[in-house]
Structure formats: structure tokens, C-alpha cells
Amino acid sequence: MAELTYRDAVTRGIAQEMERDTRVVFLGEDVAKAGGVFKTTVGLYERFGPLRVRDTPISEQAILGAAMGAAMTGLRPIAEIMFADFLAVCFDYVANQMSKLRYMSNGQLSCPLVIRTGNGGGVRFGAQHSQSIENWTMMIPGIKVVAPSSPVDVIGLMAAAVRDPDPVIFHEHKALYATKGEVPDGAIVDTIGTAKILRPGRDCTIIALALMVPRALKAAEALANEHGIDAEVVDLRSLVPLDTQTILNSVAKTGRLFTVEENPRLCGWGAEIASIVADEAFWDLDGPIVRITTPHIPLPAADHLEDLALPSAARIADKVQRVLNG
């Protein structure tokens, strides 16, 4: 057992897979010699060499295109898109290419690659470098999307993503890079498409993702101590495939659902879950489904403003108790 930072867990996860399978290669901007702008890939270049860990020009389309061509012809590439916002620059490869390839070719071609990217805000980078765009990727049929909240999940889900024969988008959270968590020794391999109940409860279900997970847990504590509300907190971990059964079972137990989403409100991932629950679990609902989200605005750079925008533990607890007690 060791305590590891989220960023070191990224390194360890990639290394674990590169060690295991020589087909795993890694490319991105400033990832090799510099060890990544967020220091998430320090030491990989030294360990695996310039053939397997490669710096690219600032060419997001080339990065994803090359990862795709390599994956199609036998490798297991990991591509870094430095800031998740930049996925917009090369979104053709996500939306039109890698996600459609298998289907259009009738199964002749496949694309076993991982795109890892720094998602989310709270680090004062301003509107073009702070967005939570996991919902953009959830919408495209044909890919898989994960967003771990803890170091152990980073490693386990990275391993699962690399081993997955489908294209996986791995949303790391920039504001979590410095956070720490316990990580067991040895190889860690998790399962994509599984959510985890981090805090069982009876009175309501709170579903959260990435940075919102520790905030939801903190809110649950406040809810218990100050309002006598016993909240069940679910770390969704995977947007596609979606672990609907865990969600539905939780709502069957508690009858109340809240989602905590860092993405801006419209078409956030919580809207899809709210729809599924309102449909399949209608007869378990004891009150309206409530989504707690960042408002539908660009993100400001100023710290006090950004902190207001992103759901905080206090805002989460306040909303939940007002809805349940009102």
C-alpha cells in the first residue's frame, strides 16, 4: 500500500501497461522529454525510450489521426490531448473517425486507442482551458468515456482503457492531479462501465463524477451531521458504458436522485441519467430529480468567481437539504 498523487497514478498506470505490452506506445505534446505540462508522464521517456514515448508538434489532428492509424494497424497507442478543451480542435477524429470506423467497415477495422486529456476547472486557467467537456464525448456513439476521481481508479481504469479494444477517452481532472489516495501494490486493473457506491445511504442518491466526487462526499458528511440526511454517494466513473443498474438500484432504495455535474447545465451528463431514471425508475421516485451543475456560462478566470460557478460541497449540501426538507 502506498499513498500516491493522482498525477503519479497517471504515470504509474501508463507505465504498468507499457511494461506489460510492447504494442503500447504514447504520444503527445511535451509528454516525453518534459514529462508532460502537468508532470503526469515524468520518467516514461527515460524508461521506455524515444521510440515508444514521443513528442509531437502542436498538431492535435495529427496526434489523434496518427494514434488512430497506429491502432488500426496493430499498436495500442495512448494519445495525450493536453487540455480537454483542445478536443474541439481535433474533434473530427472523435466524432467522425474513430467512433465510426468499426461500424462503417462492417467490423474490418478497429481502433483500440486511449485518448487521455486534462479535463475540468478550478485551476484558474480561464474559459478555454477549464471546461468540463465529458458530456461532449458522451454524446458520440461508438466510443467509451471514463473519468476517475481517485489515484487507485486512475491506475485501474487506465489499465482497463488500454486493454479495451474500443477507443476510450480518459478524462483526467486537472484540479485532482495534486490530490492523494491510497493505492495497493502490484498491478491494478479495473472494469470500465462500473460505478462505485462510495458512501451508502438511505435518504437520497447523489451521483457525481471526477472533481465533484470528493465534494459530494464532503457534502454528504455535512448533510448527515447538520441535517440528519443520510445520503448515498455514487462515483459514476464511467459515462459510456453507463452503469445504469447501480443507479437504478440506488434510486429504488432511496427514492430521491441528485446529480452533481461540473459540466455546464445544458445537455450535461446528468440530464441523460435523469431521463433514464424518470423513465425506468418512475415508480421508485419520491420527489423530483435535481441536477446540481455549473451554470451555463463560460468560466471566468477570477478565483472567487470560478469557485462560485463550480458546484462546491457547501452548495451541494445546501441544495440537497433544501429540496428534501422543503
Add this chain to the structure above:
Amino acid sequence: MTSTIIMPQLGETVTDGKILAWFKSVGDEIKEGDNLFEVETDKVTMEVQAIVAGRLSEIRVGAGVTAKVGEVVGVVGDGATATAPRGEASATRVRQWRSPLEEVSTPTDRFGPAKGPNGIHLTPLARRLIAQGGLDLAGLTMEAQQRGERRMDGAAVRAAISARPATPTAPLPAPPSPLPVPKGNVISLNAVRLRTGERLTENWRTIPHVFQAIEVDFTAVNRVRRSRKADFQATHGFSLTFLPFIARATCLAISACPQINARFDGKVLTLSRDVNLGIAVDLNHSGLVVPVVRGAGELTAIGLAKAIRRQTEKAKAGKLSADDLAEGTYSISNNGAFGTTFTAPIINAPQVGILSTDAIRLKAAVVSTPEGDFVAPRMIGIVGQSFDHRAFDGAYSAAFLSRIKLILETRNWDEEFPSDL
């Protein structure tokens, strides 16, 4: 082993039924023949019994909800899903989904209205718990209102469940009583009345009614009636009224005017070989039913008297079956007891006419004799008919009425009764 409880076929034209109340709750053990629920159709209200034994594991359609004939309303057996907190049944969860055209499986249960009769809102969970627990929706929402609450949620229902006995142990509950009358002069109609009203409205709206009446001299009928009355009462246990005579005359007149005894769909008149005579019965001002005497054409006045009596008694006891109400070809509305002069009743579609009779009383009438015309007291009553003017016209209807009058006034009614020998 599971078996489904379906909404049974309750009558030939019945397509759905509304569950008024469940007598069992989820979790109860059921024996074959136990009353499961009470259902109301547009014709009749009746209980449905269990045909298998077992544990009632699911209620899928709750009280106050209408289900189509053949629809699954409940399940007997151990098919319940595992995650049931505190011993309650969960909603049925459809886990099988294979088609991308059905990526999300909408549940098919229906558990009752979203609001109580007093307007109190219910959460979906509350609705389900009430339905599955066989609880009294009206009562619970009344209590909630009295507590000053605007809605009921699952917690409130669970509290109510734990405050009450787990399963209703009372025997068959009374038919749903009318809603309490609040202050003022607002009267809500009960369910049977409402259904009857809908039917009457539809018939009135679609059929061009024309009413004709004819004055009939019942003196001869009355003479026979009075002479046979005591015997009849002693033999059959009820009183001999004018109605059997009128019914008999009607059936005989129909032979001469067969188009009266027909079903009409708006285009085609289908004459009926048999006369299935509907007799309108007033249920103590709580609604109207028209039970049918089948094969009335074959019955004598006595036979008709007995058959009419039987149906009337069944109607008043609320024991009519769907068959009792089906396949009528002509109807009689007998209002003599009210003392009215004439009545223009509403036709029972798909029939094309309905006879009305009212009070028969002594009146001054002109009697023609070979010696001249004299005023004499005679038993006079108006016999009328509302008829569907699309099916035939006034001349035909008038001929029918004239025929009835002729039969009533000139038939040897003694022959209807057994001889004294």
C-alpha cells in the same frame, strides 16, 4: 411458478374495466376462489376471483385505474424482484432490452392517479405503495389534507402502512360510497350514474329521437288482472302488475312490425329473430339499468311477469351479470309508479326504439255503443315510443303503437293464464 392475473372479459362489448378496489395486498396468500378485486365496466360492477392459489407478488394496475380486457393486472407466485426494502414489493423492472429502438425500457405498471380525490398530490412512489398495499387512496389523502399537507410521499404512505393492520382483514367492502357532500348544494354523481350518464348522452347525441304516443284503454286488461291477482300472488309471491300485459302485447306487436325489433348501426338495420326485451329498472334514484329478458317472444304474460321480476330483483340487489345486460333488442321504460302521464325515454343504442308506459288510472272516456256514445270511467294510460327516425318513419312507428293498443284492448287475456280446472 408464477401466473398472471388478467382483466377478464366481462361482457361481449366490454373492452376495459376499471379496478375499484383490491381486496388483497402484495404479499398476501391467496386461495382459489378468493375475491381479488372489484371491477366496474360500463354495464356492471363485479368481483373477480382468483383462479390459482399462491402469494400475490405484484399488483401492476392499482385501484382507480382502467385496464384493457386481457391486460395483466397482477401476478401470483414468486416472481418478485429481489431488491425490496422493508418487505415492500418494488416496481416491476423490465431488465430485458435487446433492441436499439428500445434502449430504455419504460415500465408498464399503472398504479393509480397522481392526485387524491381532494387534489392532494402523490409522488410516484406513494402511488405505487398505495396500490400495492391495497390502501384507501381517498382516506389517506383526506387524512393528509386534514393534517394540512399539500402532498403525500412514500414516507407518509409507509407511516400509514405501519399504523394500520398489514392486510385488510375486513370482508367484502361496500360498493364505493358517493363522495362526502361538502357545504353547499353540490352533489357529485356516483360511478354508476356517471357511466350511465355517458351512455345516455352518447345515445341522445347520435340518434334522432322522435316520440309518439297513443292512448290505450286498459279496462279489459285490468279486469283480468284483478281477477287473477290473488291467485298470482299466492302462487308466485309477488304482485301482478300491468307490465307483463304490456310486455306481452309488445312482443306480439313486434311480430307484425319486425323492424321495431332490430339493431341499427347507422347504415344497416339488422332484424332480430328473438325478442330480447330490456326492462328499465330504477335503482332507487341511484342510477338506471336495463336488464334483458331473453326470448321474451316465447313467454306468456305469466312467464314475462316472472322473468321481469327476476331481473328486476337482481338489478336491485346489484347482482346483474354482463349477460343479463347484453343483446337486448327492444326496451320498455315503465314509469307507472311515478304517476306521470307520458314519458319520452332515451333509446338504448343499438336498439331502434323504446316503449314507455306511465300511470294507468280511471278517467272519463267516451265509449261508443250501438245505443250511442256515452261518457264512462275507463282505465286509461298513454303508451309511447321514442324511435330512431333513421331506422323507420312515423307511419311505421304509429302502426306499431296502434297494434299494441289493439292487442291490449281486444286480446282475450284470460287465455294467458292457466284455467282453473
Add this chain to the structure above:
Amino acid sequence: MASAAGATTGSDRLRNDDIGLDRRLELFRLQVEIRDCEKRAFDLFLQNMIKGTSHLSIGQEAVAAGFGVAMREGDKSFCTYRGHAHTLARGASMEGMLGELMLRDIGLMRGKGGSMHLTSVEHGVFGSYAIVGAHLPIACGSAWRAQYLGDKDVAVCFFGDGTTNIGAFHEALNFAAVWKLPVIFVCENNLYMEYTPISDVTAVKHPAADRAAAYGLERIVIDGNDADVVYRTALDALQKAREGGGPSLIECLTYRHSGHSRGDPAKYRPPGELEEWLKRDPILIYRQRLQEFDVEQETIDSIETESKRKVEAATEACKASPPAPVELLTKDVYADGGWAWRN
């Protein structure tokens, strides 16, 4: 045939021929079959047996044939939505190609992809791509893999003049040049970016070749209608790539006889332009070439007859083929063969 003074006879030419008779016949056969198949596609579209849209390469057969013969098994080609010729040139069957256009079960992808996405991994056709420029970086990826694993195959990507102005073109060329990847970029300059003359929208005269220097690459412009020229150029570039010499950018001058796609009657062409280019029809050129090499007219005729017969047979096979079964709707979204995004 009489020869000019100093010129060699047909048989002399054959003796000194670097290409060889077999390959010449192959080049001719491919061009003829591509032409006949594309013309048949044209007809089938008019008969509404081909739906949607189709981008024909009538007039551009020499590029596809030249590279098709030059490439080895294992080499991977990537082309655009105007990819019928390139797919046939790698050896895919006519009924597979026509069948895909007709969206039948016999099609290369059983109708799942359609005209713009022809794929036949078995023949080295690693997809046809409908987003302009997208496949250039993808070809680089295949080349990167070859470089990494020490494989000797080359990635060849075909695209039009219009592609040279999109971002992915420039990213791919720079990327390939910097990493020295074994990839060949083949620009078929048919003078029109969709409906607009390429010269109207490009800062340089030769949209591909005049950009090569920007990436440290050799300027190569060739007559794209002479299959021999294409073939030799292709061989050189392939060898260079295989030996670790890095990428090549080749601009082939050619012309398409029909419009951009089926919906385009191509009225934007100046009068006389088409007629001029028809004189330089690649098949005309190559028929003559064969004659210069003393190939029997009978042989030429039999190739052309056989081509027509194959097209007929393929058409009949496609017409007889049913549409794909409806179960295919949800197959192969994911690697497990299914489509499930939830449990």
C-alpha cells in the same frame, strides 16, 4: 509499325523495358476495368439502383492503376470518398465494390459504409474517408506503426487538390517529415476543388508540389494520365519509404470527365477544357502505349471484352444480392460486436 529514325522497334522496347509486359498488361487491365466499372456505376445511379451520392473517377484511372500495380501486398492505402478506383486497383472485386454502392449484402461492407467508405482490409484498403484531409494523419499513424515495429510496409494516401488547403494536410505533412515516416502522399490534381477551380482558392499554382518545400520534401509533379509515369514514380517513392528515406509528396496532374459527384453536371468548366483533356484520356494513351510495344490487337481487345464481361457478371450478382439483414443495424458499434452503451 514504322519507327522514326533512331527510335527502337516495339520488340526492342520490350527488351529494354523496366516495367515489363506483364505489368503493362496489368496496368491496362486495371484502367479498363476501373473505367468500365465506374461507367456502370454511373448507369446504375441513373437507374436509381445506387442511392445517395457517388464520386466517380472516370478519367483518373492511371493514378489508381499505377500505384495499384506498384504497391506490394501489405502496403496500406487510404483514400477519399472518390475511392472506387483505388479500391479496385488493390484487387477488390467488382461485385464487392458495386454491391457496396448498391447497398447490398454482397458489398464490401454489406452496405454499412456505402460509396464513400469503401474498405477491404484483405486487399490493403484501410478505409475511404469522407472528411477532407482526415486520412492523411491516419496514414501517418500506420507509417508510425511500421517504423516502430520495423515492418516494411508503406502507407499510401490519395487525396485531391482541395485537400491541400485543409489543416490536417499540413499537420500530416509536417508530422511525417519530422518523424521521417514511410508514407506517400499522392495528390490527384484534377484542377477542381469540388465546383471551384483550384487556382481560385490556392495561394500557389501547384497545390501539392509547391508546398513540398515547406516540409522539406522534394517537389514532384507528374503526368497523372500516363500509367507508366505514375508507376515509375510510385516505385521510387515506395522504395525510398521502405528504406527509411521518409515521406514523399507526389502531385499527379489529371482530369475528371464527369462532375464532382453524381449531382454535379459540371457546367462550371470552361468550354473546350473537357475536350482537350479527353484527348489525353489515360486509356487512350495506354492503348497506344501497348501498341507501341507491339502488343497484339487481339490481346488488347480480349482485355477490354473480358472487362465488360466481368462488369456484366458483377452487375448481375449485385442485382441478385439481397439487402443486408436488419440485424446488422446494431452490429459492430463496439468490439464485442454489439452496441450497448449501458447495462
